[in-house]
């Protein structure tokens with residue numbers, strides 16, 4: 001039985017702490033990163049969406065039950081399940097799709113960032129999790145297509 005202590009998790013790059021975020025209870029599941037957003041469930045009953053670059057919370061959703069499963073991403077939605085057995089689906093558009101640098105609009109800088117990471121896989125030197133918009137652990141043509149689709153858009 002997991003304990004209900006606040007839990008922090010940390011984003012690190014080359015061993016240096018980039019940001020940390022504290023939830024109300026244990027984080028049992030693995031977070032998933034897609035389109036510059038970290039999705040994670042916590043035993044505190046919430047699903048959190050965090051900005052992958054800054055760790056700032058974009059939103060959280062209270063399921064009322066511990067969320068122990070790891071999120072799955074498919075067809076532009078994030079799926080999570082709680083211990084109660086409910087499955088939740090969230091749109092991945094909390095951040096504007098393709099806004100790799102998080103400045104609120106999809107533009108040339110994002111395209112350049114994606115180009116620099118193009119062809120990279122998770123763990124590569126030029127890997128950029130924000131550029132992996134569809135969350136399949138490689139920056140490829142489909143990510144480029146998604147960025148192109150949203151080119152010129154601004155955050156709601």
Ligand SMILES: [Ca+2]
Pocket residue numbers: 098099100101102103104105106107109110
């Ligand atoms: Ca941008």
Ligand SMILES: [Ca+2]
Pocket residue numbers: 131132133134135136137138139140142143
């Ligand atoms: Ca991808």
